[in-house]
Amino acid sequence: MASESDRPFTVIEPDRPAGPIVFSSPHSGRAYSPAFQEMSRLDLATLRRSEDSFVDELFADAPGHGAPLLAATFPRSFVDVNRAADEWDPVLIHGHGRLPRGRVNDRVTAGLGVIPRIVATGVPIYDAPLSVAEVEARLARCYTPYHDALAALMDRAYRRWGRALLVDCHSMPQPSAELLSARLPRPPEIVLGNRYGTSCSPELMAFLERQFRSFGYMVVRNEPYAGGYCTQAYGRPESGIEAVQIEVSRPLYMDETRLEKTAGFDTVRDHLSQIVRRLILHWSNAAGTAFAAE
Template sequence: MAQPDASPMIERAFRLVLPRKRSSCAVFSSPHSGRRYPPSFMARVVLDELRLRSSEDAYVDRLIEAAPRFGAPLLAATYSRAFVDLNRAASEMDPAVVHGAPKQPTNARICAGLGVIPRVVGEGREIMSGKITLFEAESRLARGYRPYHNCLARLLTDSRDRFGEAILFDCHSMPSEARRAAPRMAAGPPDIVLGDRYGAACAPWVFEAAHAAFVDAGFRVARNAPFAGGHITQYYGRPSQNTHALQIEIDRAIYMDEANITPNPGFDAIRDRLSGVLDALSRLRNPGQAMAAE
């Protein structure tokens, strides 16, 4: 597939690829595909490389790399999710990981070891022994978390200012085993799970159009189960303020060898099918605004 017709901009915390001409109100993000593991972090890790990488949304940034060709920016993390999790609130610090973490109400994610500074990766494997200091935790946020979110917020504001609407497509991958928790479908388990926080994060026209785009491309699609959307979807999705957010989960088994974390023989075909979906998503416009304009 041809390279995106776009101009790349490299940052330490993220990779931003801007289209040559911004023609879409959509923004595509990949917060969990980062593959950067700082040496100081690796010195304390107790897992081998494959187990450490099991929480990555590996290659999702490559699956959606065509987005700038269709007039929409693409923002992808460079730091690994095991280092700092961009899909958590900055306040979700696990006291079992961070010495001196501020006291706050706990939640299921923190209890499971999946706070903003994760304690575990896939299947509950401990990343390191002992704790890190609050200073180190804050340094990770300053290094990887805040630059990413600052950039994402600017992109969405720019979309809203230019087009009157902003649509964030937050792209992830899910382990194939997660399909067991998905609703039963006559055609088989879902390839894609769309999460809109049960209707709270985007307007119905956004969800329906996205659902149709994936179905038209031959994907089986489920809604909100087992993934309804994380912090990014919840935080940025403000339909009443013309900012919509939809989480997209892609079954890893359809594009990669999960055991070895390598693209499988079907990778290019899935990427090409997704390219058509990206095109359709980039063309979305509020039908109400279109009618008003007419």
Template sequence: MTLRRSEDAFVDEIFAAVPHSGASFLKAHFPRVYVDPNREAYELDPAMFVQPLPAYVNTTSLRVRAGLGTVPRVVASGDAIYASKLDFPLIVQRLEQNYFPFHSALDVLLRQAHARYGCYLLIDCHSMPSVAGICDADAGLRRADFVLGDRFGTSCAPLLTQLVESFLTALGYSVRRNIPYAGGYITSHYGRPAEGRHTLQIEINRALYMDEESITPHAGLARLHEQMTQLTQLLVERGPDAIRAR
């Protein structure tokens, strides 16, 4: 259960109807606490490993320092995941079996969309604890219902972000932009608005749809499922105009 509190539980169910709107839908079949696809391929803490890491590994990022690299060192509570040091070749195998297939599938979808339409909009879906954990910059604070991350306006057309924010606030939700989550590797890597490549990260407060202690859904899950289906339809219908108006 401690490990599962670092999991984006039920987010796939919230967005499960996305394909019915004509959009593509990709989900990982592995947990972030095992491999985090929202990091660089090799963003690792050298203190976790038996042997020295190759020079190509990013060992100095802020995420690595926080223990939240591609293979996390700690869970959301700050507790260590591993009792002993890891062998780097085994982690390479883990990435080859999980991380790279995920990004390969995502890259194919985005290339196809861009080739067909000249642009794409990638919505990167996440969840967040209702109260920030010890590892977070906003530790102990109660969070908004939604946090939209567009790398402070650099990964997505402003009108797209505004379209999503307006939809959510009209439903009565509290919304923040970029604080405490501006977006990770996926947002920064795939979001290049000048090329028609737009990426927006959505973080959903878990209290809206589940009991955070038992990790079980409540009635809010069905409501969010319906609302996110409506949001997807809105983006399919009005997103292209927002992109062209950037």
């Protein structure tokens, strides 16, 4: 696999921009350098458990419908850009406790800060703490360029269209039984997150829910994923800038054990392509938050 020292992201631009929407896939990067693999105590297959595997490919038709697609190339287990830059883990980072910076929250305590201490399965990534210099180098090489690119795309959309929408694209494992609501007939397949109503309008959430339900998906809102740092930081509906997180259940399109696409991949990608096209058309043409009737 390529080195994470290569360009930390890709941007696929539309030939003909069709509206003020930006798609972002912050967790689908799969460029694991030999240096990172040597630093880790885990094999590559275990490191990859934290990936939102193939999500960039699931949403790859967005540029063809008129919206840019930004995707990280570095892995989430190396740097997590869906965290605040100061979510430093004092258990992992040597000397961090002496620095006048950092926020400690449930994510950081669990080992899922901006530099993760564990992979998604809960297994520690390292045998020894990381230095502050190592963390700062990763943020400078990956985190800052990614958010600079995302902010620039959002600003360009806003300046051109007078508003902007970030669609933050993710995947999720099948939720465990304790996370499922008793009222659901089957596990959620799509989770839409808007930080409990603070990052985008109810109209947008209702529109997206209708689109996914039209293909038969079980859709829930904000449970168990309400949106991470990107949704929270970029969603400012009162200023005409909205953000929504979309989580797609991995069993729909991949084998989570082998980390391979299944026969369902093409179907899910086709459905997402149609939903993306409808979203761009309706959201771009809507006046204010009033969505066009279907």
